[in-house]
Amino acid sequence: MQSIFIIFLKEFKAFFLSPIAYIFITVYLVVTNFLFFQGFFIINQADMRGYFTLLPWIFLIFVPAITMRSWAEEKKLKTLELLLTWPLNDVEIVIGKFLASFCFLAISLLLSITVPITIAMLGNPDGGMIFCGYLGALLLGSAYLAIGLWISSLTENQILAFIIGAGITLLLLLIGNPFITMLAPSWLVPFFTYIGLGNHFESIGRGIIDSRDIIYYVSIIGFFLFLNIRSLESRKWE
Amino acid sequence: MSTTNNSIMLDVQNLSKHFGDVKAVTDLTFQIKKGEVFGFLGPNGAGKTTTMRIVTCFIPATNGEIKIDGLDILEHSLEIRKKIGYLPENAPLYNDMQVNEYLAFVGGLRGFKGAALTKAVDAMYQVCGLTKMTKRQIGKLSKGYRQRVGLAQAMIHNPELLILDEPMSGLDPNQIIEIRELVKKIGEEKTVIYCSHILSEVSATCSRILIINNGKLVATGTPDELTAKSSAGNFYQLKVKGEADAVKARFSEISDVKEAQINELSDSWLAAKISTESKSDIGEDLFRCVVNNGWTLAELRREETSLEDVFTQLTRG
Known part of the structure; x- marks a missing residue:
């Protein structure tokens, strides 16, 4: 446990050692606020539904950018060789890194608190729905993080990690989208709808916390973190 | 094999590693x-x-068995990693961390907490000469200081086995001397494995040497044993006055002489280079040969095969 915490702390601090973190949080807040408030006054409804509809697509760019560096840089600088010869389990390192990026994501989301505050000043929004929206966003984002971390562990090129990470996430997001399920063979539709990353987010966003949705995201996170651990072990298969 | 003997730190048996066909x-x-x-x-x-x-x-190895301090490295991986301090080639470090942050991080992973952690980190500043660099960002350090941070990282938990892979690469002569002294000092108490392709480095610090080439063990022993083991004989350099053909012929007759090379110098002096088959000392025979033939002798010198020669000989081809 202590090792997980030390890895977590080091990784979390690493985000803020370079200016990239500040730039990303700023860009994220400006873009989401701009896109949301553009339509907000036209629709003239005091809720955050428009905001949360944006997130699966904004995260597509934002989240792989958080994770691309995580393993790729360790591989490139060969620090991975030292890290893996210290007395740590691979699992501890993977969890530590995941928690660090999770906290970074959570902080970014927390900083968008100005949006619900603004809405609350202008109208009378449903607090429960906004809370559920944030919970869904955190789960969705964490699933993206797990995918991004796994992809980062497969390459030593950060740009490649970003592009492929975004690509795989996009694929898993689109697969459940009505545009795709409309075209898919009917027997596959329930499967696609279930697997798609966005659908569970939408149902949580409607204000219903269903354990099935939570279990879905937790399993997706678990699955990709497991792949991440396997890819670290792959050095032993050569 | 004496695998149960607890004076053995590292025991490697029949180790093989293949990467595909390589x-x-x-x-x-x-x-x-x-x-x-x-x-x-x-x-x-x-x-x-x-x-x-x-x-x-x-x-992991493809084949073979490795024991460190009597423990198998596959079964007790975690325990073994606690005993080892490792400095990989080119000291890979986290460039955006400061020296103090980095050492505190590594110390933490090595199980130090609170005051013990501060003490361990401070001790490393002293040992590795980093006292003035504690707040520096690692990415901005010179190669020599990076190497020291790498050493500090490897030694912070006072490991029983310290493994250094090319620790001197990229260092200037002064830094090399400093690090060499440091390694010797550590070696008084701990076991050190020192990897290098530069022989003079190794022969200056190590009590025993293993030479490996193309993945195979070529020779092992103390520096003296290795020199002795070499198949090459000795060389003798002579400066004599006499007739070139006669000198060459007489010297070649002496037993154990492999080859006699004669070069003419000025004033009818000759430079003779004699190589021997074995390690035997033929200095006296050479001297007597000169006296019996009535030549004049100005110089007689024996040159031993150096470790450099041994290394080149063993690893070539």
Whole structure:
């Protein structure tokens, strides 16, 4: 446990050692606020539904950018060789890194608190729905993080990690989208709808916390973190 | 084999490592005693780094058995990694951390907490000469200081086995002397494995040397033993006055002489270079030969095969 915490702390601090973190949080807040408030006054409804509809697509760019560096840089600088010869389990390192990026994501989301505050000043929004929206966003984002971390562990090129990470996430997001399920063979539709990353987010966003949705995201996170651990072990298969 | 003997720090039996068709290490067997400074020597690409990666549990071997302090590295990987301090080639470090942050991070992973952690980090500043660099960002350090941070990282938990892979690469002569002294000091108490392709480094610090080439063990022993083991004989340099053909013929008749080369110098002086088959001392025979033939002798010098010669001889081809 202590090792997980030390890895977590080091990784979390690493985000803020370079200016990239500040730039990303700023860009994220400006873009989401701009896109949301553009339509907000036209629709003239005091809720955050428009905001949360944006997130699966904004995260597509934002989240792989958080994770691309995580393993790729360790591989490139060969620090991975030292890290893996210290007395740590691979699992501890993977969890530590995941928690660090999770906290970074959570902080970014927390900083968008100005949006619900603004809405609350202008109208009378449903607090429960906004809370559920944030919970869904955190789960969705964490699933993206797990995918991004796994992809980062497969390459030593950060740009490649970003592009492929975004690509795989996009694929898993689109697969459940009505545009795709409309075209898919009917027997596959329930499967696609279930697997798609966005659908569970939408149902949580409607204000219903269903354990099935939570279990879905937790399993997706678990699955990709497991792949991440396997890819670290792959050095032993050569 | 004396695997149960607890004076053995590292015991490698029949180690092989293949990457696809490439055989990086083949059937390597050696033992390192506790308290030895052990030189692991070989040209670039000989399999040194691969062997160290296996010993440090980074990659597994294709074949063979490795025990550290009596523990099998596959079964007790975590425990073994606690005993080892490892400085990989080129000291890979986190460039955006400060020296103090980095050492506190590594110390934490090594199980130090609170005051003990501060103490361990401070001790490393002293030992590795980093006192003035504690707040520096690692990415901005010179190569020599990076190497020191790498050493500090490897030694912070006072490891029983310290593995250094090319620790001197990129250092200037002064830094080399400093690090060499440091390694010797550590070697008084701990076991050190010192990998290098530069022989003079190893022969200056190590009590025993292993030479590896193309993944195979070529020779092992103390520096003196290795010199003695070399198949080459000795060389004698002579400066004599006499007739060239006669000198060559007489010298060649002496037993154990492999070859006599004669070069004419000015004033009818001759420079003779005699090589012998074995290690035997033929100085007296040469002298008597000169006296019996009535030549004048100005110089008679014996030149021993150096470790450099041994290394080149063993690793060439």
